Amino acid sequence: KKGDNTSKVFVEKAMSKVIYNMISDNNKCHGKKLSVVKVDYGDVSVRKTLRENLKCKPFSWYLENIYPDSQIPRRYYSLGEIRNVETNQCLDNMGRKENEKVGIFNCHGMGGNQVFSYTADKEIRTDDLCLDVSRLNGPVIMLKCHHMRGNQLWEYDAERLTLRHVNSNQCLDEPSEEDKMVPTMQDCSGSRSQQWLLRNMTLGT
Incomplete structure (x- = not known):
């Protein structure tokens, strides 16, 4: 009824x-x-x-x-949440579309909008969109992955836990006071706010 x-x-x-x-x-x-x-x-x-x-x-x-046309990359280092050490929040695409800012939100552990892959090509992907930075201090935009590196090339340091954008030589950082729903780009300092944990999705987490 x-x-x-x-x-x-x-x-x-x-x-x-x-x-x-x-x-x-x-x-x-x-x-x-x-x-x-x-x-x-x-x-x-x-x-x-x-x-x-x-x-x-x-x-x-x-x-x-079975599904060779899937937008999920075949080769990746991690596929799951990307969690900020300082805020304990996760990158989140917020259901947004191409040319919009990537978001950050409380980690819920249920996949969905918080599933990102760090690929073997050193992209940070959510489906067929890659995190792209075209100028100093951001913003971090989701654009179609072009596989040409450039503005979509990120280096993850597994010891320092930093995500460094190669072109700008800046690091992904926690949100600013002006907008607490989007991550920022800042000069790399090694602070906890620039540390990120890349976790694979597993049953029971």
Whole structure:
């Protein structure tokens, strides 16, 4: 009946279980764009065990053989949240489109708009958009990935935890007081506000 969304919730939970059981041990990103990743999908331990016993293929196999047209990059160092050490907030595309600023928001651990990949080409990607900086002190804009490096080339220092934009030689930093919803670009100082943790999506996190 109208207003009764019990069936909708049941379907979303079922879909969530399917998605999370399609995720592999290495590259877990099947459900990142779907709203169902926000649903409590219940206990999937039995299905995880079944997947292991059946020796299911990894997610990379799915990308290469089943969905080669996917916008998800094949080679990446990390695929998941990018968390600021100082603020404990995560980069978030906020559902924005091309030519808009990337955002930052409280980390929710549910994928979706907070899934970013740091690729083998040293891009920071959200779907087919890359973080792009065209001048000193930003802003950090999401533009179509052009694979020509330039304004979209970032160096991640795994020891210092910094994301340095090569062209500007500045580092990704926490938001300013003027706008607390977008990260900034500042001269690299090694401060905690310029430290970022790149985490891969995993079950149970």
